[in-house]
Amino acid sequence: MEIRTKMHTIFMLVGSTECGKTTFAQDVLIPGLRFGDETSKLKANIQYLSSDRIRQEVLGYDYDKYDQVMLEASEQAFHLLFERLKMVTSFPVNADFVVVDTTGLAEDFREKVREIARSNHYNLEVIVFDYRKREDYYASERSKRLITNHINRLKKDVLGALPREGYEKIHKVRAKDFYRPEESTANPDYRVIIxxxxxxxxxxxxxxxxxxxxxxxxxxxxxxxxxxxxxxxRI
Structure with a gap:
């Protein structure tokens, strides 16, 4: 898979819980976006905004993602996520790239991200985890009922809506083969080109x-x- 993108882009991940979004972001996407230049001392500013991580921050402890208290902190966490997205895409920060790691299944959430991207003149691209094999979603034994619910929402409500929502690009991850756990390395067939x-x-x-x-x-x-x-x- 080849992800071709441009500077000043927000990547919105869309997919069910446990489908590997965080692994993809941290081990494939973000390393592929990194760049630097010694002459100008330029270093890429890549911001990673995770709803689960923000929940843990506001709660002051690394609770499990399925803990009830994590769900109860959702309103504050998403408010903070949107505020951070506004800040990192505004002058003088203007991050080179922003990765938004949530399920992205809610239409109002996606609309809010689009609104911020438009306001701050950022490209907005979607990376959707639309696996060919349904069993790829169930690699984890955890919360299979919730995973099934998310898959049904993705297939029924989200996949058809995304092309109408006006994103610069929609990248589809079709298999859960982007990371090799036995080697602790990313699959080299997944490349990012800026x-x-x-x-x-x-x-x-x-x-x-x-x-x-x-x-x-x-x-x-x-x-x-x-x-x-x-x-x-001299003149």
Missing amino acids: EDSEAYRETVLPHGPQYIIVGDVHECVEELKGLLLSYGF
Whole structure:
């Protein structure tokens, strides 16, 4: 699988509980998005927003994801998730990429993410875990009834709606083979390509030299000459 994307993109993961979204995000997607440049000291800012992790943060303890107290903290957790999404996609942070790790099955949730992306001029792409083999969803023995409910919602309500919701791209993960647990490594057949990363890096000035940036001079020619002379330029 090849994920082709562009800078300043929000990735919204969509899939049932226990389908491997977090593993995919942390071991496949985020490592594939990382980049850097020694000359300009540029490092990728990749933000990972997980509803489960935020629930644990607000509760002050790493509760199990199915603990009742985790469910009770959902309202506060999602409020904080949306606020963080707004913050990391706003100036001066403007994260290069944001990965939103929730089930993404609720229409109102997806609409809120779309609204933030539009407001802050970010690309929004979906990664949907639409496995060919139903048994791939049941790799875990936990909460099979909830998994079944999520699969039914995904197939009945979500898959048909996604193409109408206006995302830049919809990437489909069709098998749960993106991670090799016996080797603790990602499957190399899954690749991430940032199509405009080179063009983006070329806009970043090398680190070290001092730069003079002059905006609109408003026809103040003499003042501009004086400024240039004060910095040692000859006219």
